[in-house]
Amino acid sequence: MMNTKSAILAAFATAALSIGTAAAQQNGKIRVTAGSSDLNAMWVELANTYEELNPGITVVLDNSSRSYDDLVQATLRDAITNSLPDVSFQGANRLRTFTDRGLAVPLNQFLNDDVSGSRQALAPGVAAIGAFKGETYALGFGVAVxxxxxxxxxxxxxxxxxxxxxxxxxxxxxxxxxxxxxxxxxxxxxxxxxxxxxxxxxxxxxxxxxxxxxxxxxxxxxxxxxxxxxxxxxxxxxxxxxxxxxxxxxxxxxxxxxxxxxxxxxxxxxxxxxxxxxxxxxxxxxxxxxxxxxxQLPAAGSVAMMFATDPEQQKLAWDFMKFAAGPAGQSIVARKSGWLPANEYALRASEELAEHFAQNPYYEPMLKQVPLLRVWxxxxxxxxxxxxxxxxxxxxxxxxxxxxxxxxxxxxxxxxxxxxxxxx
The missing domain is CATH 3.40.190.10 (Periplasmic binding protein-like II)
Known part of the structure; x- marks a missing residue:
């Protein structure tokens, strides 16, 4: 029987092999909005990497909002015109803005029914960050302190x-x-x-x-x-x-x-x-x-929410969200944003991420205060x-x-x- 670390590594290996499998079998387009625009390089690399791993899938990225609250207002306007994105990376403190309005799609069914390697590579904390009143409405993406x-x-x-x-x-x-x-x-x-x-x-x-x-x-x-x-x-x-x-x-x-x-x-x-x-x-x-x-200290950063309502678009949205919260996406978070990865499995099992933090002492004081974090x-x-x-x-x-x-x-x-x- 594998020990915990071996199981995590195995899940990562499976995820690496299976990333994009579900999405790559079809052509499609997924609309993604994100805040804030000062992290443009990260958002662009996230979209481009997903497209490379999923031939036939186009990511239509809009990361023009300067702040989380600007993105909230833009998203609420989209709701009025029935033009919500499939996936949106919102500020972690605005989760209930969308749950209270019934706009964020519940994710428990996706989390419970998915048995893929990419699902196994999501640590429990990834879902816990986006939980509200017993239901998960978002996946943790990047943690700001x-x-x-x-x-x-x-x-x-x-x-x-x-x-x-x-x-x-x-x-x-x-x-x-x-x-x-x-x-x-x-x-x-x-x-x-x-x-x-x-x-x-x-x-x-x-x-x-x-x-x-x-x-x-x-x-x-x-x-x-x-x-x-x-x-x-x-x-x-x-x-x-x-x-x-x-x-x-x-x-x-x-x-x-x-x-x-x-x-x-x-x-x-x-x-x-x-x-x-x-x-x-x-x-x-x-x-x-x-x-x-x-x-204690507030944890900010970004969570990925699903707004897609069409079943086929939901499949694409879920695949993209798993990618963003999984090993490949979390590596991009660490290298391009300064955020801490939300997926603790990535921190524990990814040699690339371990080396990244070991080589950059600037992260030490941030990591020391992680145990003090609570929701923004x-x-x-x-x-x-x-x-x-x-x-x-x-x-x-x-x-x-x-x-x-x-x-x-x-x-x-x-x-x-x-x-x-x-x-x-």
Missing amino acids: PTVFYNLDLVVQAGGDPKNPPATFDEIIEIGRRITDLQEGNVGVVYQSNANDFFWQAIMFSQGASMMNADETKIDFDSPEGLKALNIIRKIGGSGQAAHQMSQDQARAAFAAGKVGIIFDSNSNLPRFEDASEGQFELAVGGFPLLSQRA YSFPGENALKVTKVLVDGVTSVMTQTASPEDALSTMSHETRTLLNIQQ
């Missing part, structure tokens, strides 16, 4: 130790202030908080706090932890970001150009920052600062996107020093309760 990136050249100029970059919020804010004081247009710290609520949740979860209580009848961020989070954000703004408020893309471009000392961003930007820093400045990567022994919370109801905007606007008002933490928290709490129609 909140990460700290350092321009060590600027850190050193500001008196920091390149072997021990600042790790706590207090240390980061102090070095950030000194970097800003160097002038020449430098910004000490950028905390990415004006595109979505990922980093708002990160600073809350790092204190062991939550967005809502277990039965979603009460918001939990209207609390001492919420006020502490906003006070930290106020200090970050005061260290320089308030005077140089930038969009998410502008901030990433500024860091890549060597003008930002420290940036809080998704690990998906690692390949971009590696390329930009080469020969320009020394890059370092750190884990998100933790504020409690009960700390999505608020209930049809006003979920509006709640996100309320939170982003509140955090931004504190970052730009236009509202006090106390006033912003009061506004965020009141407007969220109103949108969710709750009393407390």
Whole structure:
């Protein structure tokens, strides 16, 4: 009898031989949408590789959405015009947007009935990431974690130790202030908080706090932890970001150009920052600062959902989704995105992936915080996107020093309760 590792390796071998078998027996076209567009190279390679493995199948790829929420809006418009894609790679926090509307196709039947090698190569966690109320509606594709990136050249100029970059919020804010004081247009710290609520949740979860209580009848961020989070954000703004408020893309471009000392961003930007820093400045990567022994962190990234309703298109969609979440697709994720693969079998059984992470020490702090990850919370109801905007606007008002933490928290709490129609 094979041991566990042998069984996993056997499943991978079978999957490698059988990838595309079901789809290659017919001609067809599959429409795929994906976010975000700054990962263009990954999405294109994913589509091209699948086509190469499946002669006769064309992948019509649309990865023009700049953010997950842009993709959500585009997808909801497609639903109105009855033109949904067959497969869509959505932000993990927007799963219930589509389950609540009955748009995402349940996958339990596909998972239970499929006995192929490519199905065996999907770790249980791949389905668990996309599970909601006992049904799987998506397959995990890539995992993003909140990460700290350092321009060590600027850190050193500001008196920091390149072997021990600042790790706590207090240390980061102090070095950030000194970097800003160097002038020449430098910004000490950028905390990415004006595109979505990922980093708002990160600073809350790092204190062991939550967005809502277990039965979603009460918001939990209207609390001492919420006020502490906003006070930290106020200090970050005061260290320089308030005077140089930038969009998410502008901030990433500024860091890549060597003008930002420290940036809080998704690990998906690692390949971009590696390329930009080469020969320009020394890059370092750190884990998100933790504020409690009960700390957790939100897991972002991408999940693959099926929207196809025609049975034949569903077969193609399922085959493509298995490919994306399987060994070949997960290798592309690791090499092209900076995301961590969602399929733990790929991490455990793929020599290529093991070597990739072993040769790149930048991933070490990210991998260390994987045990702390929890789902990037999505608020209930049809006003979920509006709640996100309320939170982003509140955090931004504190970052730009236009509202006090106390006033912003009061506004965020009141407007969220109103949108969710709750009393407390």
